[in-house]
Amino acid sequence: MAVHNADIAAIFSEIADLLEIENANPFRIRAYRNAARTVGDLGQDVQAIIASERGLTGLPGIGSDLAGKIREIVDTGKSSFLDGLRREVPPAVSELLRIPNLGPKRVRLLWQELGIETVEQLHRAACDGRIREVPGFGEKFEEKIRLAVEANLGQERRLKLAIAAQYAEALVAHLKGVAGVERVEVAGSYRRQRETVGDLDILVVASPRSKVMAAFTGYEEVAEVLANGPTRASIRLNSGLQVDLRVVSGESYGAALYYFTGSKPHNIAVRRMAQGKGLKINEYGVFRGEQRIAGKTEESVFQAVGLPWIPPELRENRGEIAAAQAGALPRLVELKDLRGDLHAHTRATDGHDTLENMARAAAAAGLDYLAITEHSRRLAMAHGLDAERLARQIDEIDRLNESLSGIRLLKGIEVDILEDGSLDLPDSILARLDLVVGAVHSRFDLARARQTERILKAMDDRHFTLLAHPSGRLIDERAPYDVDMARLIAHAKSRGCCLELNAHPERLDLLDTWCMAAKEAGVLIAIDSDAHSVRDFANLRFGVGQARRGWLTAENVLNTRPLAELLKLLRH
DNA sequence: GCCGTTTTCGGCCCGACTGTTTTCAGTCG
Numbered sequence: 001m002a003v004h005n006a007d008i009a010a011i012f013s014e015i016a017d018l019l020e021i022e023n024a025n026p027f028r029i030r031a032y033r034n035a036a037r038t039v040g041d042l043g044q045d046v047q048a049i050i051a052s053e054r055g056l057t058g059l060p061g062i063g064s065d066l067a068g069k070i071r072e073i074v075d076t077g078k079s080s081f082l083d084g085l086r087r088e089v090p091p092a093v094s095e096l097l098r099i100p101n102l103g104p105k106r107v108r109l110l111w112q113e114l115g116i117e118t119v120e121q122l123h124r125a126a127c128d129g130r131i132r133e134v135p136g137f138g139e140k141f142e143e144k145i146r147l148a149v150e151a152n153l154g155q156e157r158r159l160k161l162a163i164a165a166q167y168a169e170a171l172v173a174h175l176k177g178v179a180g181v182e183r184v185e186v187a188g189s190y191r192r193q194r195e196t197v198g199d200l201d202i203l204v205v206a207s208p209r210s211k212v213m214a215a216f217t218g219y220e221e222v223a224e225v226l227a228n229g230p231t232r233a234s235i236r237l238n239s240g241l242q243v244d245l246r247v248v249s250g251e252s253y254g255a256a257l258y259y260f261t262g263s264k265p266h267n268i269a270v271r272r273m274a275q276g277k278g279l280k281i282n283e284y285g286v287f288r289g290e291q292r293i294a295g296k297t298e299e300s301v302f303q304a305v306g307l308p309w310i311p312p313e314l315r316e317n318r319g320e321i322a323a324a325q326a327g328a329l330p331r332l333v334e335l336k337d338l339r340g341d342l343h344a345h346t347r348a349t350d351g352h353d354t355l356e357n358m359a360r361a362a363a364a365a366g367l368d369y370l371a372i373t374e375h376s377r378r379l380a381m382a383h384g385l386d387a388e389r390l391a392r393q394i395d396e397i398d399r400l401n402e403s404l405s406g407i408r409l410l411k412g413i414e415v416d417i418l419e420d421g422s423l424d425l426p427d428s429i430l431a432r433l434d435l436v437v438g439a440v441h442s443r444f445d446l447a448r449a450r451q452t453e454r455i456l457k458a459m460d461d462r463h464f465t466l467l468a469h470p471s472g473r474l475i476d477e478r479a480p481y482d483v484d485m486a487r488l489i490a491h492a493k494s495r496g497c498c499l500e501l502n503a504h505p506e507r508l509d510l511l512d513t514w515c516m517a518a519k520e521a522g523v524l525i526a527i528d529s530d531a532h533s534v535r536d537f538a539n540l541r542f543g544v545g546q547a548r549r550g551w552l553t554a555e556n557v558l559n560t561r562p563l564a565e566l567l568k569l570l571r572h
Numbered sequence: 573g574c575c576g577t578t579t580t581c582g583g584c585c586c587g588a589c590t591g592t593t594t595t596c597a598g599t600c601g
Binding site: 028066260268 | 576584586598601
């Protein structure tokens, strides 16, 4: 029985929820939440940490108590502390916390006064008018709760970044058109380029404030106005996406941008630093006593606490503050650093466009080279290539390269890694290619050991260049297959092959934390579009965002290399 | 529950908005 980091994180989150309902010390609760996040974000299995020299207590926020609880979970698969809590508070009660405006105090009150343990019981009580009878509640609250349950708002709904970008860009354009608006910027997890976004936080400088507030709450896609104060308003769009708007003065813009970009753990850590220097940071600026000493720009906020500006993608309290203090922040990869793309399809398989049009679109996207990597024969539903069809495409690419200028097509394949770890095409045809991209498209259900061995064996093939979408996950749709990613990374290092960061908005696979681990191990990452049409090169920006969250520099990314250097690397 | 160029004990980030109040608690970000 393998216990994964995510299992431990889930247990700690539930402990935090139940402790919250028990009205425990808030800092103790935060300790569990922080630990859940720390373990969930680890770039290696917790077992490896236990075995390492520094051990669990070497992790930030993990002391001897939590280390003991982690070891218990690893050894037994469960936590006796959580089991005890579940006997005190019915576990379903914590589900009520997901409903907007219901926090631990109100949930506890409803549970104790009315015996409400489930969302269904909550809804019935709201319909029966029993909630308004509880002290501290009223008719308006009861109605809010009833509507929230009926609208299914308890479910956390996060949008994929690329989808959120469509809503965000339209709304920003709308706000920029309002008279008196000087600046508009989307902060929050959107600015940090997280792979999914729970809501949008928009920051505005405008005078007068009232016009832009009215334009915001009156936006044509508004389903509901959730809050509406003089400087702050929240709406829910028809799409279900919540958007918060904050209007600030130009003097406070940097402080507000910094504040609303987050992440929360990052902000908390920096504010603590500021406190140590006798400073206070809030969304209006950095203050010494009553006096504002910074806040107009983000740089000034960082400077006030003795730090260089930290890129938003790094602000997760995962070591960026220490790196900034040491002057060791990475110079993150940028979209313009990409010289090529190593994963794309054409009409020959499941793509929509011709070889030539894909080549021209890649050139228009600023790329110098593009690898054509069709599916192989096993993927019949994608009309995968057999050796003969691939041979014809190789010839076609050779011919096309003679007439193309400004872009070079590379000959490749996205070859299926079969269940036994062999590749889906014969060695003789793979030998004719510039690169071989290996991918798992079947048997996602293999047990961890077999799945890992399967991919390790594929990497051993002498033609193997890089592993496509290494975890196989589709965001919110398909869980990653169970594989020992740390071993894949170590093996890639010893074999001299690479991992892909697939930039398709539904994949964004490799995860940021594994990017960090790959970088640490010295394994190069290829940021690929996996384009199936000429429009898909636009997705590279999301891959770059994910890479930046993984601390990658241009140096860590294979396809930042100029063509000549890349070809040398591929022929190694 | 964690943590230490304030500290091994006593701290632990900060403010806006809402609803139910009659000065504020709860929730949220």
